[in-house]
Amino acid sequence: MPQTPHIEKHFTSGAVVRDVVIGMADGLTVPFALAAGLSGATVSSGIIVTAGLAEIVAGSIAMGLGGYLAGRSDAEHYDSEYKREIYEIEHLLDHEKDEVIEILETYGLTRAESMPIVESLATRPTDFADFMMRFELGLEKPEPKRALKSGATIGGAYIVGGLVPLMPYILMAEANASLKWSVAITVVALFVFGYVKGQFTGARALKSAVQTCLIGSLAAAAAFFIARLISA
Amino acid sequence: MPQTPHIEKHFTSGAVVRDVVIGMADGLTVPFALAAGLSGATVSSGIIVTAGLAEIVAGSIAMGLGGYLAGRSDAEHYDSEYKREIYEIEHLLDHEKDEVIEILETYGLTRAESMPIVESLATRPTDFADFMMRFELGLEKPEPKRALKSGATIGGAYIVGGLVPLMPYILMAEANASLKWSVAITVVALFVFGYVKGQFTGARALKSAVQTCLIGSLAAAAAFFIARLISA
Numbered sequence: 001m002p003q004t005p006h007i008e009k010h011f012t013s014g015a016v017v018r019d020v021v022i023g024m025a026d027g028l029t030v031p032f033a034l035a036a037g038l039s040g041a042t043v044s045s046g047i048i049v050t051a052g053l054a055e056i057v058a059g060s061i062a063m064g065l066g067g068y069l070a071g072r073s074d075a076e077h078y079d080s081e082y083k084r085e086i087y088e089i090e091h092l093l094d095h096e097k098d099e100v101i102e103i104l105e106t107y108g109l110t111r112a113e114s115m116p117i118v119e120s121l122a123t124r125p126t127d128f129a130d131f132m133m134r135f136e137l138g139l140e141k142p143e144p145k146r147a148l149k150s151g152a153t154i155g156g157a158y159i160v161g162g163l164v165p166l167m168p169y170i171l172m173a174e175a176n177a178s179l180k181w182s183v184a185i186t187v188v189a190l191f192v193f194g195y196v197k198g199q200f201t202g203a204r205a206l207k208s209a210v211q212t213c214l215i216g217s218l219a220a221a222a223a224f225f226i227a228r229l230i231s232a
Numbered sequence: 233m234p235q236t237p238h239i240e241k242h243f244t245s246g247a248v249v250r251d252v253v254i255g256m257a258d259g260l261t262v263p264f265a266l267a268a269g270l271s272g273a274t275v276s277s278g279i280i281v282t283a284g285l286a287e288i289v290a291g292s293i294a295m296g297l298g299g300y301l302a303g304r305s306d307a308e309h310y311d312s313e314y315k316r317e318i319y320e321i322e323h324l325l326d327h328e329k330d331e332v333i334e335i336l337e338t339y340g341l342t343r344a345e346s347m348p349i350v351e352s353l354a355t356r357p358t359d360f361a362d363f364m365m366r367f368e369l370g371l372e373k374p375e376p377k378r379a380l381k382s383g384a385t386i387g388g389a390y391i392v393g394g395l396v397p398l399m400p401y402i403l404m405a406e407a408n409a410s411l412k413w414s415v416a417i418t419v420v421a422l423f424v425f426g427y428v429k430g431q432f433t434g435a436r437a438l439k440s441a442v443q444t445c446l447i448g449s450l451a452a453a454a455a456f457f458i459a460r461l462i463s464a
Contacts, residue, residue, distance in 0.1 A: 026294050029298075
């Protein structure tokens with residue numbers, strides 16, 4: 001029998017890629033836009049670096065811890081729904097059996113066709129509950145340690161992404177020249193990031209690259225003009 | 233037959249609440265921490281407001297557009313996997329039938345018990361594909377317009393959240409006094425936000441409130457000390 005590699009690929013790379021994408025998309029964009037904005041307000045390079053690093057620290061902690069807690073809360077949500085299913089199977093078995101039949105009816109399956117499965121599940125509460133978690137609620141049992149990995153991946157990706165646009169401001173004294181370099185390397189970084197992201201997520205890579213550049217540029221341009229407007 | 237309100241509740245409120253949480257958690261935290269950080273670097277109130285508003289604009293665009301594209305890519309991913317399932321059902325029907333049997337075996341169901349369902353699905357390719365999307369891949373058909381709503385909700389929540397910590401800096405001239413007010417109102421806002429979030433997501437509300445405050449405070453303290461270190 002042939003293997004089904006797309007399932008495994010979908011599931012294992014999915015979560016990590018998604019976390020890197022979440023962290024790096026914002027990391028490349030927001031510190032970039034903030035630095036551009038402050039350049040628009042003709043603030044000194046030193047303050048831009050201070051603000052940029054403060055933003056990276058704040059953003060990576062907020063997003064990383066946020067991701068960690070979201071992962072934890074997914075796990076808790078799964079557990080609480082699981083207990084509920086077990087309770088319902090123990091106390092409202094006929095109702096749960098009807099639920100399975102109704103769900104399977106949406107796929108055009110008749111009561112008679114579903115009956116063997118339903119009767120079999122009804123004899124094994126934990127299998128029944130697992131089945132309902134997937135089929136009724138569409139919930140996946142979260143991988144243990146997922147929350148911790150997710151938080152660290154998001155936070156780390158944010159830091160890596162955020163240091164790219166800030167590098168010219170750190171290395172050069174003059175904010176205007178730094179801005180030009182920052183725009184240049186960040187647009188390239190956004191393009192490469194969007195391209196790779198597209199390949200991982202199965203989207204058209206070039207389209208993804210252009211979209212990612214557009215978000216970054218739009219955010220930076222908006223921040224630039226808002227900052228210039230305020231400081232004028 | 234009794235209704236099953238927890239399903240509907242889970243599914244409809246889930247996506248919007250999650251989007252508000254994503255946007256507001258970062259909106260309350262990052263501009264707060266950035267402003268606190270810049271106060272630590274003894275920067276003028278005017279520059280803090282400029283940086284803060286630039287950050288809010290950049291963050292809401294980055295997160296809003298990011299959420300929009302993530303929603304779009306979920307929809308595209310669903311479509312491409314769906315086409316793949318249809319292709320496999322048309323060209324590798326026996327393999328797909330074996331897959332269903334194997335999946336159902338993980339719930340303790342025998343080949344004989346699963347057979348009526350499998351044979352019935354095999355006569356209706358689209359029902360079969362829908363079944364596989366849910367059961368094999370765990371994918372939910374994305375609601376139309378989900379991407380747009382998601383992006384707007386995340387971006388809007390970021391702006392609302394971000395304006396809270398910035399308000400004292402906008403209203404008061406002196407950065408040090410503003411910092412104290414900003415900390416005070418933001419900690420209260422984080423607490424209320426965490427509490428309400430906890431009630432919506434089914435977590436313990438008080439625990440959620442404390443966690444949310446901790447993330448914000450940690451991010452702000454880290455940004456404050458980093459900024460003070462650099463500017464010293």
